[in-house]
Amino acid sequence: MRFYSTNNPQNTVSVEEALFHSLPADKGLYMPTPLPHLGTDFFEKIAGQSLADIGFEISKALFSDEISTADLENLTHQAFPFDTPVVDLEPGKTSVLELFHGPSLAFKDVGARYMAALMSYYSGRNDKEVNILVATSGDTGGAVAMGFHNVPGVRVSILYPSGRVSDLQEKQLTTLGGNVQAFEVDGSFDDCQAIVKQAFVDTELNAHLSLSSANSINIFRLIPQGFYYVRAYGQVRKWGKPVVFSTPSGNFGNLSAGAMVQQMGLPVAHFVAATNLNHVVPSYIKTGVYTPKASIATISNAMDVGSPSNFVRLAHLYGNDFDHFKENVSGYFYDDDETRVGMKRIYDQFGYIACPHTAIGILGLQQYLLDRNIDYTGVALATAHPSKFKPLVEDVLGQSVHVPDRLASLASRSKISIRIPAQYEAFKESLLHTVL
Ligand SMILES: *Cc1c(COP(=O)(O)O)cnc(C)c1O
Numbered sequence: 001m002r003f004y005s006t007n008n009p010q011n012t013v014s015v016e017e018a019l020f021h022s023l024p025a026d027k028g029l030y031m032p033t034p035l036p037h038l039g040t041d042f043f044e045k046i047a048g049q050s051l052a053d054i055g056f057e058i059s060k061a062l063f064s065d066e067i068s069t070a071d072l073e074n075l076t077h078q079a080f081p082f083d084t085p086v087v088d089l090e091p092g093k094t095s096v097l098e099l100f101h102g103p104s105l106a107f108k109d110v111g112a113r114y115m116a117a118l119m120s121y122y123s124g125r126n127d128k129e130v131n132i133l134v135a136t137s138g139d140t141g142g143a144v145a146m147g148f149h150n151v152p153g154v155r156v157s158i159l160y161p162s163g164r165v166s167d168l169q170e171k172q173l174t175t176l177g178g179n180v181q182a183f184e185v186d187g188s189f190d191d192c193q194a195i196v197k198q199a200f201v202d203t204e205l206n207a208h209l210s211l212s213s214a215n216s217i218n219i220f221r222l223i224p225q226g227f228y229y230v231r232a233y234g235q236v237r238k239w240g241k242p243v244v245f246s247t248p249s250g251n252f253g254n255l256s257a258g259a260m261v262q263q264m265g266l267p268v269a270h271f272v273a274a275t276n277l278n279h280v281v282p283s284y285i286k287t288g289v290y291t292p293k294a295s296i297a298t299i300s301n302a303m304d305v306g307s308p309s310n311f312v313r314l315a316h317l318y319g320n321d322f323d324h325f326k327e328n329v330s331g332y333f334y335d336d337d338e339t340r341v342g343m344k345r346i347y348d349q350f351g352y353i354a355c356p357h358t359a360i361g362i363l364g365l366q367q368y369l370l371d372r373n374i375d376y377t378g379v380a381l382a383t384a385h386p387s388k389f390k391p392l393v394e395d396v397l398g399q400s401v402h403v404p405d406r407l408a409s410l411a412s413r414s415k416i417s418i419r420i421p422a423q424y425e426a427f428k429e430s431l432l433h434t435v436l
Contacts, residue, residue, distance in 0.1 A: 004033050015067075079114040082109075104172055111253070123154060189295060193215070222256055243269055276336070339356050
């Protein structure tokens with residue numbers, strides 16, 4: 001397996017290069033080549049397999065020329081001690097794919113933990129320290145912090161927008177200590193992302209530190225996210241109908257991962273790109289014009305992204321062809337009031353408590369099925385556990401929400417962060433100060 005830049009398909013790099021230097025010099029994004037085709041018999045035998053089993057099988061198809069089967073088996077099982085079950089709301093018609101059974105209670109555990117396992121595999125072989133930089137709009141930070149906490153040879157710096165993440169999300173990134181440092185930025189997620197991007201092209205900084213990204217810019221976050229689409233397909237295939245996935249989206253890593261396994265042969269009839277008011281992709285699908293915007297703060301804050309970095313990948317996977325894109329992806333978006341009403345309706349209708357992001361996914365799915373009037377099996381991705389947004393969910397549903405122990409225990413821990421203005425120089429100085 002090699003990786004090419006979307007800006008220059010002729011130039012390819014190794015797994016290790018794409019893993020540790022996630023941004024190509026030409027400012028494109030890495031994509032895997034050649035994408036293996038998994039074959040129909042693969043999809044026929046997966047019904048009873050866990051996420052780790054499926055992850056291992058696909059990892060072999062992708063990386064067996066680089067990494068031994070025994071090592072791949074080891075690292076996939078290390079990454080996925082939890083599963084991603086499908087829960088039926090209306091059997092055969094509407095289901096949710098629960099991606100929040102990992103340590104940080106959000107789907108980003110899947111990508112972050114697989115990437116951490118791969119990085120620790122390589123850094124153990126090479127004996128070098130890596131500095132991970134990551135910007136988070138909410139859930140990435142927790143998943144990355146927990147995925148990399150105490151991983152030898154890796155230091156993690158997390159940038160998050162001050163006051164724009166929930167209390168528990170903040171605790172997940174600011175209370176671990178050790179090799180994990182949080183930077184609290186007086187600005188938006190887009191500011192955090194811009195600072196990280198600038199760090200990667202800063203030659204002076206790169207001369208001092210070996211920098212790597214754990215954002216969904218890194219293709220190794222996305223590849224394992226494909227595994228759970230396959231896992232879900234294994235669970236809903238029994239209904240014998242075409243399958244549509246609805247993905248609540250912000251930076252569009254999750255949806256790109258789905259499009260990637262579709263290209264590897266997963267029979268996906270259609271995708272729904274469901275967003276909040278940061279709806280540049282649904283607008284693109286409607287108009288054919290792609291116009292990134294400044295991000296708007298919403299109650300589904302992990303999707304507050306005005307300029308999604310993975311749009312380029314998604315467009316690329318559909319041959320940069322608008323009609324082809326549109327045949328495969330529909331867009332729906334919801335404002336905060338609609339999201340609240342939707343959360344309440346989902347609870348009343350199915351007794352299911354959805355976080356605001358998940359609710360947007362379910363709303364998009366239902367709207368799509370209604371608009372097309374088709375008999376498909378719909379799977380909405382449940383991207384976070386509702387207790388991560390406890391005050392909001394309880395306020396909307398008038399119902400108390402159970403907090404799993406691994407999250408509850410964070411509440412009493414104290415936050416440690418370095419507060420910085422939304423300026424690159426301030427970050428750089430502070431990073432060099434903490435790391436060197
Ligand atoms: C990150 C996140 C999203 C958005 O995923 P992208 O891959 O950035 O599109 C949606 N929901 C939750 C809960 C998230 O943490």
